[in-house]
Amino acid sequence: MLFNDTIAAIATAPGAGAIAVIRLSGPDAIDLITDHFKPVGHKKISDQDSHTIHLGDIVFNDQIIDQALVSLFKAPRSYTGENVVEISCHGSTYIQQTLLNQLVATKRCRIAEPGEFTKRAFLNGKMSLTTAEAVADLISSESEAAHQLAINQMRGGFTEALKDLRSQLIHMASMIELELDFSGEDVIFASRDELKSLLEKLKQTIKELLDSFAYGNAIKQGVSVALLGAPNAGKSTLLNALLNEERAIVSDIAGTTRDTIEDRLIIDGILFRFIDTAGIRETSDQIEKLGIVRSIESAQKADIVILLIDAVSTTQNDLSTTISLLDDHNIDRSRTMILFNKIDLNQDLNLEVPKNIEFLALSAKNKIAIDDLKHQLVQRVLQGKNGANETVVSNSRHYGALHNALQEIFELESGIAQNIPSDLFAISLRKVIHHLGEITGEVSTDDLLGSIFSNFCIGK
Amino acid sequence: MLFNDTIAAIATAPGAGAIAVIRLSGPDAIDLITDHFKPVGHKKISDQDSHTIHLGDIVFNDQIIDQALVSLFKAPRSYTGENVVEISCHGSTYIQQTLLNQLVATKRCRIAEPGEFTKRAFLNGKMSLTTAEAVADLISSESEAAHQLAINQMRGGFTEALKDLRSQLIHMASMIELELDFSGEDVIFASRDELKSLLEKLKQTIKELLDSFAYGNAIKQGVSVALLGAPNAGKSTLLNALLNEERAIVSDIAGTTRDTIEDRLIIDGILFRFIDTAGIRETSDQIEKLGIVRSIESAQKADIVILLIDAVSTTQNDLSTTISLLDDHNIDRSRTMILFNKIDLNQDLNLEVPKNIEFLALSAKNKIAIDDLKHQLVQRVLQGKNGANETVVSNSRHYGALHNALQEIFELESGIAQNIPSDLFAISLRKVIHHLGEITGEVSTDDLLGSIFSNFCIGK
Numbered sequence: 001m002l003f004n005d006t007i008a009a010i011a012t013a014p015g016a017g018a019i020a021v022i023r024l025s026g027p028d029a030i031d032l033i034t035d036h037f038k039p040v041g042h043k044k045i046s047d048q049d050s051h052t053i054h055l056g057d058i059v060f061n062d063q064i065i066d067q068a069l070v071s072l073f074k075a076p077r078s079y080t081g082e083n084v085v086e087i088s089c090h091g092s093t094y095i096q097q098t099l100l101n102q103l104v105a106t107k108r109c110r111i112a113e114p115g116e117f118t119k120r121a122f123l124n125g126k127m128s129l130t131t132a133e134a135v136a137d138l139i140s141s142e143s144e145a146a147h148q149l150a151i152n153q154m155r156g157g158f159t160e161a162l163k164d165l166r167s168q169l170i171h172m173a174s175m176i177e178l179e180l181d182f183s184g185e186d187v188i189f190a191s192r193d194e195l196k197s198l199l200e201k202l203k204q205t206i207k208e209l210l211d212s213f214a215y216g217n218a219i220k221q222g223v224s225v226a227l228l229g230a231p232n233a234g235k236s237t238l239l240n241a242l243l244n245e246e247r248a249i250v251s252d253i254a255g256t257t258r259d260t261i262e263d264r265l266i267i268d269g270i271l272f273r274f275i276d277t278a279g280i281r282e283t284s285d286q287i288e289k290l291g292i293v294r295s296i297e298s299a300q301k302a303d304i305v306i307l308l309i310d311a312v313s314t315t316q317n318d319l320s321t322t323i324s325l326l327d328d329h330n331i332d333r334s335r336t337m338i339l340f341n342k343i344d345l346n347q348d349l350n351l352e353v354p355k356n357i358e359f360l361a362l363s364a365k366n367k368i369a370i371d372d373l374k375h376q377l378v379q380r381v382l383q384g385k386n387g388a389n390e391t392v393v394s395n396s397r398h399y400g401a402l403h404n405a406l407q408e409i410f411e412l413e414s415g416i417a418q419n420i421p422s423d424l425f426a427i428s429l430r431k432v433i434h435h436l437g438e439i440t441g442e443v444s445t446d447d448l449l450g451s452i453f454s455n456f457c458i459g460k
Numbered sequence: 461m462l463f464n465d466t467i468a469a470i471a472t473a474p475g476a477g478a479i480a481v482i483r484l485s486g487p488d489a490i491d492l493i494t495d496h497f498k499p500v501g502h503k504k505i506s507d508q509d510s511h512t513i514h515l516g517d518i519v520f521n522d523q524i525i526d527q528a529l530v531s532l533f534k535a536p537r538s539y540t541g542e543n544v545v546e547i548s549c550h551g552s553t554y555i556q557q558t559l560l561n562q563l564v565a566t567k568r569c570r571i572a573e574p575g576e577f578t579k580r581a582f583l584n585g586k587m588s589l590t591t592a593e594a595v596a597d598l599i600s601s602e603s604e605a606a607h608q609l610a611i612n613q614m615r616g617g618f619t620e621a622l623k624d625l626r627s628q629l630i631h632m633a634s635m636i637e638l639e640l641d642f643s644g645e646d647v648i649f650a651s652r653d654e655l656k657s658l659l660e661k662l663k664q665t666i667k668e669l670l671d672s673f674a675y676g677n678a679i680k681q682g683v684s685v686a687l688l689g690a691p692n693a694g695k696s697t698l699l700n701a702l703l704n705e706e707r708a709i710v711s712d713i714a715g716t717t718r719d720t721i722e723d724r725l726i727i728d729g730i731l732f733r734f735i736d737t738a739g740i741r742e743t744s745d746q747i748e749k750l751g752i753v754r755s756i757e758s759a760q761k762a763d764i765v766i767l768l769i770d771a772v773s774t775t776q777n778d779l780s781t782t783i784s785l786l787d788d789h790n791i792d793r794s795r796t797m798i799l800f801n802k803i804d805l806n807q808d809l810n811l812e813v814p815k816n817i818e819f820l821a822l823s824a825k826n827k828i829a830i831d832d833l834k835h836q837l838v839q840r841v842l843q844g845k846n847g848a849n850e851t852v853v854s855n856s857r858h859y860g861a862l863h864n865a866l867q868e869i870f871e872l873e874s875g876i877a878q879n880i881p882s883d884l885f886a887i888s889l890r891k892v893i894h895h896l897g898e899i900t901g902e903v904s905t906d907d908l909l910g911s912i913f914s915n916f917c918i919g920k
Contacts, residue, residue: 012480013551016599017473018577018920019481021548051513053531064611066598071513071531088481088546090598091473091917094607117478138526138550139476147554151524457551460478 002123003082006032007112008103010096011459017091022099023459024109025117029083030072032108036060037070050074058087060102066095080117081124115456119449122441129441129452130159133395136456137220144269145219149394158209158391159440165202166436172198173429180423192416199409202432206406209393215384216394218303222264222271223381226298228322229308234341235276238308238364239263242274242374268378275302296329304380305331311340311349311361319351333357337376344368397452398439405435462583463542466492467572468563470556471919477551482559483919484569485577489543490532492568496520497530510534518547520562526555540577541584575916579909582901589901589912590619593855596916597680604729605679609854618669618851619900625662626896632658633889636882652876659869662892666866669853675844676854678763682724682731683841686758688782689768694801695736698768698824699723702734702834728838735762756789764840765791771800771809771821779811793817797836804828857912858899865895 006026012019024033034045039056048054052072058065068089078084089095103109113119115136122132134154141147153159175190218224229235242265263274277295299305305326309319319338326336338359340349344366353359360376362369385392393399412428437443466486472479484493494505499516508514512532518525529548538544549555563569575596582592594614601607635650678684689695702725723734737755759765765786769779779798786796798819800809804826813819820836822829845852853859872888897903 009478011478011551012472013475013477015473015475016917018469018471018483018599018917020472021479021481023478053511053513053533063608064615066611067614073513086548090595091471091920092599092601092607094601094603095598098604098607135550138555139478139552141552141554143554144558147552147558148523151526154527155524457476457478460551 003027003120006109007116007120008100008109009112009117009459010100011086012091016093019088020091020096022087022089022096022103023112023117024085024087024103025078025080025082025112025120026109027075027083028108029085030074032103032106033070033085033087036102036106037068039070045070045072048072050077058089058099060105065099065102066090076124076126079126080120081126082120112458113454114458115453115460118456118460119453122449128159129444130157130395130398130439131155132441133397133452135460137394139457139460141220143219143222143266143271146222146271148269149216149219149392152392153394158393161205161391162436163440165198165205166433166442168198169202169429169433169436173426173433176422176426176429180426196413196416199413203406203409206402206409208391209402210399210406212385212392213394213396213399214303215381216392217396217399218381218384219270219392220394222273223304223377224302225272225274225304225306225377226295226302227274227276227306227308228295228299229306229341230310232313233308233310234364235308238339238341239274239276241364241367241370242267267374270378270381272377296325296331299326299331300329303335304377305336307336307338309338309340309351311342311346311351314351316351319353323354323357337380339373401435401438405432408432408435463487463580466569467576467580468560468569469572469577469919470560471546472551476553479548480551480556482547482549482556482563483572483577484545484547484563485538485540485542485572485580486569487535487543488568489545490534492563492566493530493545493547496562496566497528499530505530505532508532510537518549518559520565525559525562526550536584536586539586540580541586542580572918573914574918575913575920578916578920579913582909588619589904590617590855590858590899591615592901593857593912595920597854599917599920601680603679603682603726603731606682606731608729609676609679609852612852613854618853621665621851622896623900625658625665626893626902628658629662629889629893629896633886633893636886636889640883640886656873656876659873663866663869666862666869668851669862670859670866672845672852673854673856673859674763675841676852677856677859678841678844679730679852680854682733683764683837684762685732685734685764685766685837686755686762687734687736687766687768688755688759689766689801690770692773693768693770694824695768698799698801699734699736701824701827701830702727727834730838730841732837756785756791759786759791760789763795764837765796767796767798769798769800769811771802771806771811774811776811779813783814783817797840799833861895861898865892868892868895 004027006024006028008022008024011021011023030046036059037045037054037056038059039045039054043054045054050073054070054072056068056070058068066089068087071086071088073079073084073086075081075083087099089099100111104111118127118132118135121127122129127135131154134150134157137150138147138154141150172190172195176195178189179187227235227239243263263276265272265274275298277298307322307326327333333354333356336357338353338357340351340359340361341364343349343361344363349361358376360369360372362373364370393402408428408431412425412432415425415428434443438448464487466484466488468482468484471481471483490506496519497505497514497516498519499505499514503514505514510533514530514532516528516530518528526549528550531546531548533539533544533546535541535543547559549559560571564571575592578587578592578595581587582589587595591614594610594617597610598607598614601610632650632655636655638649639647687695687699703723723736725732725734735758737758767782767786787793793814793816796817798813798817800811800819800821801824803809803821804823809821818836820829820833822833824830853862868888868891872885872892875885875888894903898908
């Protein structure tokens, strides 16, 4: 056992419910509960089998706190690999808090830090670091796509491929280091061609993974859509047209909070976050100018920029001005989508759009082409997917490590090309191995683990 | 089995947590989960023992929804007395909702109504109606006293004594009804003296229980304290002085919401709800008059009325006017408490208080005598307790049934005194028995059960 203290936390969502679960993990977990649980039938809890459930009274200072179910998980057959007890009690906030307080008051356990159960699971070798991170993603996922991403990552995901390449690299590195021991003798254990081809394969894999990050991150955080358009262009009508049909889906998910500045909407399992902005056009009004600055900033940060245009009142000049304003602020045309609204009122729309900007004519009010819009939004996201779900990177820490590994591979390749001595490029090779190891946690530091697990919720 | 359908619900508090529990109960519960759960080690779930826990994947339409723990409870060894399955899944709102939706989509279970698990437990004979009601009270209790009341009620509480008296009454009633069969022969099977003494004992018990309701209800709902006083009397300073020391306790309990018009405070385990009101005094200002009407109404509804008086600026005339205003509105003097604030600024306080109104001099700002105030508040509540916790009625339905039983006993007694024929008072006797039976659920109707269980939370 790595840890000699026992931790405790409320593992279910905060607030009152029918039941709540308090979780204990550590060497003293089972003995502690044995002393404060009077099971029906007077059996001794610590003598019971792992993975069994027992009904009884939780008693502290001769007072019954609750009648509860106690589940036993004996080390190493538990989530953390330690002795684990789960107390399933009545879900009043009073009982939850009193039970936790009383447990801690025995001084035989302490309140767990966020993610500490999963951190112990990782450190006790029950799961890799990417799996542990996937647990946190799984708990916070709000959409089907984000959930599927997390499930895939939990089950290995892209790390299996990397692990294999990494162990080939480790073998290669040992060979090269062996050469160094025989440095006077000019022997070569590691074929440079093999090394080159391995690096090539690795580069290819990493590049694909890096490319998938935009998609993975958008899925995980939700796809941000900046909605630009003059106040009369029909922004809220458009949002309502989109929301109306999907509202059932959004509100079905309990706990989904609608941000005051965002409209959140799940289309085909993908979460879109619509950010409403002021319109952008030439103006001399100072306050309006401020609004435009904010619109531009939203557009620059967004995954997709929708320019909503009133098909009745907008002139070609208005449109061209707006497009050039976007160009001026480096908002990539491929990210932009022009929607001509109120198309039912102007069937002979005659506005010209540059070839490299996608556009669609619709009526938000009469729900013409709303499905086309949804389809195009989803397609834009899926374009970034590049193949199977399994090879998607959604975690910025993984992205960073992959990026560092790739940079180091470039160094290494240029070193090999320049015929630098093998003791120099052996160092680069070790760095590549190090960065790849950071992803799955084969290499880790306390700082790294601290920053990963502190983002977890309590009780996991 | 009384029910042939299977019910399902999320049993933990709404929102995301580390884990969430979905509960299934009914004849198909175990078979349903067997078809959608792939346990580690490929064992067949329905073949496993009751009270065991299994790790595996929850699978619908070949898609893994989550890796979860499944707990089995086989009929009749479960909360409801039916087959019960608890799925302990990762606590994302997406997983909770998807899992529940997929279960329902199989058409082999439906979403449970509020309290339906406990209703089934009652109807399957696993618990009495008072115990079932205590479960709901337990879940919603926010303070130690309310919690203890619910625990006591869950463990039988006052119903044991009543049950015994009720079965004696039933015996008595059968004897009297037997006499009716032999009505021509003038035999007496039931001693009238015994009946009178039984009724006397019952009356005594019921009266004590009815008296305890004010206390029980206050404990359950929280003790309401109307805080009356002019704006400069120091109401918010007083609340802060009370809250400051106790805030830690209040905020320790997660999920405690502070109502906008109430300050909630737990003192010695009892919840007090302070309702701030406008001051009351003679005035011609119309708006101020409205405020006074509202103050009076609050005071009439409150368990305790605190009259906060500025010890520096208040005259004897002001005080007397205020007291007579309370008298005029039938606010019982025994409920009222006068607090002279700012006592540090006026050591020679010389205001006269009627003998039957309790008073206390303090300084909210300098925290003089705040502990005395707390002590007096708690004492006022405990006065109503009248002995042991076990004999406290806190449920207004029980209060109503007891009240009806008592009225019927009065009828019965006067009937016996008037020597009415035994066939007439046998009806009264049956009514007493009926009302007592309503409490524990030995007598129940669908309407009654519907109104009780609809107040439960979902999943219990």
